[in-house]
Every structure is written in structure tokens, then in C-alpha cells.
Amino acid sequence: MGKMAGEMPLKKGEEIEITIQDLAFGGQGVARLNNWVVFVDQALPGETVRARISKRRKNYLQARVIETIAASAHQVEPMCSHFGECGGCALQNLDYAQQIAAKQRQTEDSLKRLGGFMDVPMAPIVPADQLQFYRNKMEFSFSRCRWLKASEMGSDNDLQKEGLFLGLHARGFYDKIIDIADCRLLDPQANDMVAAVREFARQSGRPAYSTRDHQGFYRFLIIRRSKQVDEWMVNLITREYEAQIAADFTKWMTDRFPQISSLLLSTTSKQAAVAFSEHETVLAGKATIDEKIGDWIFEISSNSFLQTNSLQAVKLYEQVRQDAGLRGQETVYDLYCGAGTISIYLSRDAAHITGFEAIPAAIDDARRNCIRNDVSNCAFVCGDLKDLLTDTEAQIAQHGKPDVMIIDPPRSGMHPKTVQAILRLLPERIVHVSCNPTTLARDLQIFCKTDYQLIKVTPVDMFPHTAHIEAVALLERKKH
Numbered sequence: 001m002g003k004m005a006g007e008m009p010l011k012k013g014e015e016i017e018i019t020i021q022d023l024a025f026g027g028q029g030v031a032r033l034n035n036w037v038v039f040v041d042q043a044l045p046g047e048t049v050r051a052r053i054s055k056r057r058k059n060y061l062q063a064r065v066i067e068t069i070a071a072s073a074h075q076v077e078p079m080c081s082h083f084g085e086c087g088g089c090a091l092q093n094l095d096y097a098q099q100i101a102a103k104q105r106q107t108e109d110s111l112k113r114l115g116g117f118m119d120v121p122m123a124p125i126v127p128a129d130q131l132q133f134y135r136n137k138m139e140f141s142f143s144r145c146r147w148l149k150a151s152e153m154g155s156d157n158d159l160q161k162e163g164l165f166l167g168l169h170a171r172g173f174y175d176k177i178i179d180i181a182d183c184r185l186l187d188p189q190a191n192d193m194v195a196a197v198r199e200f201a202r203q204s205g206r207p208a209y210s211t212r213d214h215q216g217f218y219r220f221l222i223i224r225r226s227k228q229v230d231e232w233m234v235n236l237i238t239r240e241y242e243a244q245i246a247a248d249f250t251k252w253m254t255d256r257f258p259q260i261s262s263l264l265l266s267t268t269s270k271q272a273a274v275a276f277s278e279h280e281t282v283l284a285g286k287a288t289i290d291e292k293i294g295d296w297i298f299e300i301s302s303n304s305f306l307q308t309n310s311l312q313a314v315k316l317y318e319q320v321r322q323d324a325g326l327r328g329q330e331t332v333y334d335l336y337c338g339a340g341t342i343s344i345y346l347s348r349d350a351a352h353i354t355g356f357e358a359i360p361a362a363i364d365d366a367r368r369n370c371i372r373n374d375v376s377n378c379a380f381v382c383g384d385l386k387d388l389l390t391d392t393e394a395q396i397a398q399h400g401k402p403d404v405m406i407i408d409p410p411r412s413g414m415h416p417k418t419v420q421a422i423l424r425l426l427p428e429r430i431v432h433v434s435c436n437p438t439t440l441a442r443d444l445q446i447f448c449k450t451d452y453q454l455i456k457v458t459p460v461d462m463f464p465h466t467a468h469i470e471a472v473a474l475l476e477r478k479k480h
Contacts, residue, residue, distance in 0.1 A: 036060060144207065
């Protein structure tokens, strides 16, 4: 029998009975037990559960559900047969209106609690129209170990089975793979492609690569499908190139899937579990596929970064355009510009845009996409921002003083040197695009201590059924 919420928990392993009040950033259920905050994995708001404490920290507890006593009124039937096992769509069993309401609250809470913005000017979250099959790219991993459901487990409780498996990582495991058959994120045809590649790999007799001993052949499978142009890319990534495997794979896939526009076999020698092509061989079709965002066409290579929800990217970029308030005469800096998609999207609205990016291949993509779209007022600079922007006077002399700055940093946020360089450049407006509300709060706090005022924050739901949150923040320079 679990302790009720009025009693004090004693130790790790103790059972408690609690009602979940909300969702934390990251998707865990949140409850309160006296003065303690309790984070409960895979629990929904409104659900009453019996849970076992798994961790006890100074001012919070972590717990796992043992039994659901009362279901949430907002619970729905998950659409995917792999739900609860896969590390992807953690919120499929929560009504979508509740998902986006929770993401709105999480963004506001991060800004208040971590950034000190007690009166946050929040705009309503921008919801997604398409709730499944919305991604334009998925990365699948090969493994020698398969995650088994409880019903599949033997008497020895072995959670792995040796062989060759292809799919997505099991929740909480880096080395166990769910042999995915019915993913609802990319496209229904992608499930058939994954099954075909898995069958080919098994019949070839070559083993899956393992990060335990760094031996094996098959490593990753990347599938891209452009939503607006309807082109497919399939990239099989192996440890080394073998001509016979390449020839057999070409026939195997082209016979079954004539719709593939780009069939690649790539190799990587890196030991890290990152699906990145070091060397690519085009087996059939072309090396890139096209995707359309708004009025613009982008050439996408296997390693290219592109917002993975093409349809929702238009809404995100339109929010950036609205907040930027460009009138055609401005000089714009686009920091962490990737393949230049935002720069090109805004190119008609500004006099000149300079994009800054550390990845050479992304800069190559950006320049190529400018040519493809006949855009002549965008330039791109390759290098680490914390180094590039150190000499702000040199950047101003070369690219002009920015009137508006677009910032789209990685999940970890900006390097402190980059933040200080922005404060020296002092654009009139900053549009900060963030995929992490906690680092967004940290960066905004620094900007607003001195020179800027937070005008508004608009969350955008790029990834339904997941815990990910995108947000666009508008900052304006204070009038001194």
C-alpha cells in the first residue's frame, strides 16, 4: 500500500500514492508531496498513480509508476503500436489540446523561474495542423540487440536477443533497438522501406555494428521525404564500402521502390553513434532531393540540416518574419544559420543578410540554395561564432552594422562570448529562435539586464506528441 500525499517519504524504493498535476519540460508528470516536487516518468496530468521512488534529491523526488489508480480525463488511445517502448513520441496518449497547453505553460514557467521574467508577454502557442507523418527525415539504427516486450521475455528475463535489428532506440537504452514496424512520424511508405532494408541486411550475412566492440558492418539508415516536392532519399550508412553490397542493395531497393529519387550508400569511421556520412556513393538517382518551404526550393543532402517538419517550418519562419519587422532597408545577421533557410526566406524583406555557421557543409548548402533561388543579397561566413564575432568592428566593416539579428542556437544555447559580442553589436531588434526554453531563459536574462526589453515570446509546436518545444522571442533595444 503506497503512502498518501500527506505523509513524508522516507527513502528510495518507498511507494507513494499521488495525483499528477502537470507536465514538466521533458514530458515527465509533476506532482507535489508536502514540500517536495515529484517527477514521475510516463504519467499524465489528472492521473492518480501508485509510484515507487527511484531517486531522492535535496528538494525533489523521481518516481516510476507501478499502478494507475485513476486514469486522466485527457488520456487518449496512442496511435502507434510501439508507444511506451520507443524513446520518441512520449505524449501520444495525451489529448493534443492538452499537449500544447502544457508546452505553453512550460515555456512560461522556464522564463519565470530561470529567467526572472515575472510578467512574461506570452503569445498563444502556434499548433501543428498535421499530427502524424509530419517529419521529413528519420534516422534509424542497426543493432545486435533487440528490445523485447514483457510478453516476449523468457523465464530468465533476458531483455536482449542477438541478431541484426533495425529501428529506433528503446526508451532509456543506447544499445537496444525496437525493430520498428509502424512508426507514425515520417510516412507510411517509410515503414516498408525500413522493413526492406532490414531484410536485405539480414540476407547479406553481414553483422550490425556495435558501439561495445566497434565491430560490425551496418550502422544507420537515413530516410528523407520532401513533403512539398515528394522526393525520397534513402541512405544506408555502413562501416566501410563494399562493391558487391552496393550493387545488390541498388537492385534490391530500386526494384521495390521506384519512387526513390536519391539512393545512397555512405560510410563513416567515427565511433560515435551519430548518423553522419563521411563518404557518399550515389547508387541511383541524384545526390540531393528538393524541398519547398514557402516560395523557396532547397536542395537537401543527407547531412543537410533542415527543420524536420516542413509544413510547420513555414509557420515558424512566418513568426520570425513578423517579429523581425523588416521593411526592405535593413542589414540582418543570421546567427547559426545552418543551410541558410531563414536567410533565404527573409531575403525579399531586407537589404542584405549575412549568415554565420560553423559547419562547412551547411555553408555550401546555403550558397548553393541562394543560386538555386536566384537570391543575391545573402552572404554566408563559415566559422565558430565565439571566434568570428570577437572582432565586432571587423564584422561591421565587412558586413555592415546589423539592424536586426536572427539567432537560432543549438539546444545547449549560446557561448557566453557570443552573447557578449551580440551586446557589442547592439542590433535594434533580436529575434531569438530556441528549441530549449531553459537555455532561452538564460540567454534572455543576460540580454535584458542591460540593453534589451523582452517584447513577446511565441511557442511553436514543431513536434506533436513529443516533449520538444520551439519558441520565438522578440527583443527590442531599450530607449535610453
